[in-house]
Amino acid sequence: MEFVRAKSAGFCMGVSLALHKLDDIIEKKDIPGDIYILGSIIHNPQVVEEYAGKGVISADSPEEIPSGSIVVIRAHGITKQVQQSLSRRGIHVIDATCPKVKDACLLIEENTADDRVLLLFGEEFHPEVKCLLSYAAGETVVFDSLDKCKACDLDPSRKYCLAAQTTQDKHIFDAISRDLQKRKGLDLVVLHTICNATKMRQDEATKIAEKTDFVIVAGGYNSSNTRRLAQVIEANGTAALHIETAADLPLDDLRNFKKVGLTAGASTPKKIVDEIQRTLESL
Template identity: 50%
Template sequence: MELVIAKTAGFCMGVDMALHKLDNAVAAPPQDVTIYTLGPIIHNPQVLARYKEQGVLQTDGTKPLKTGDVVVIRAHGIPRRIQLELEAQNVTIVDATCPKVKKAQILIQRQAEQNKHLLLFGERDHPEVQGLVSYAPRHTVFETLEELCAHGIDSAETYFLAAQTTQDRESFNAVREYLIKHVDADMTILDTICMATKDRQEEVRELSHKVQAMVIVGGKNSGNTRRLAQIAQESGIFAVHVETAEELPLEELAAFERIGLTAGASTPSWIIEDVAQTLRMALPDKV
């Protein structure tokens, strides 16, 4: 059997930048202060565990911090209200928001300031989404086209459309076409889906037609990783989403001659390599 590793597997630019900023803070911390991340810096439990071992704590921004404490804003960004509250405290803020998310926040704010209602395609409980909608006083979050249709559109409102940066582009295109056709042909459409997300999704679609099984590696709470797994599963082949090599269903995978391997944008290279090595060692005659 053959193991095919996706070229786009692993860290994206935004995650790499966020961890670089956190690493710099950890490497040279001011005396007698605590380093916090505003929520998990990225959605990967193994990475978070390593930072916890180095003394990095998490805060949700609701409790006052000590003067001089360092707060690193997560890659997903944070709600505008929490940002303002942090700025009012005498703490050191390190903004590690992904530039793509930051751009989406700015674009949404500009449209909202024109008295428009945001239609946001995304996971309503995801921290990035909670941050994005904080820039639009009037907003509706929907997770599927069917949910949007059931919600209904107010003819008195002027809407604009945006998406969580890690959403599935094909699904977003279907939403866009529906709104243009049935609501407003001139509606403002913000293309806020990250190109790195698009590239990963397209490669999974292509790879799924060339292999018999797919292994998707990354945090179970990672939205972009879950979507990669969903795309692979929808292709009709055997697909499994694991966080670590220990979760691999080796007996089931042994039945396949060609296995594809990819990983979410918040999955470090050492976990990807561990999964690949485990497959090679467990299936020496297969992989």
């Protein structure tokens, strides 16, 4: 069996920065108080479990975090209102939001200040999407596909701006943009908020899919960008399997393929990808 590994597999810049900030706080211990994360620092359960072993506490809601504590804002960001309320309660806030997400937030804030309605391409209940929506000055509309965008009844007398969750598929976003721009008389501003690293990762996954029989996609099951990689590969006509660790590999089935590819989401540690590679190479 031949094997191809994506060069982009593993942590993206935003994830690396978030974990570096968290590591720095744990190591220096120059701020008193327990260290909390509101939600998962990144969408990878193995990483979250590792930090729990270092004493980092995961909170499901802001109310669980006591005054005087330290809270590290996860890479996906949190809503502007929650971040402000944490600061008002005397909680030391360390913002580890991905810079690309933060840039998208500020673009949305700037471009909705004149009553433009935000049209957001993303997963409605994803933490990043909730963060992005909180920066919109007025009304918002969320959809997760071109068909759902087409179904939106937009008032041509209103002004709109289009943005996307940073890990969305750029090709679908471009199709949505073209569709909206065809609507007669629609006043639309298009904000390009999809991360370039996401597009490069998806493009590389497509190229790997074209020259392999099967592709393994490694990453947390709750990671939207990892799920998206699997979707991009399957849209290319190549079978893909989303797994979290090497223990999830269907080894007997994989022996039937001549050439297997391996890629990983932006929140997947290199050591997990390496272990999967070693297991595949042992077949």
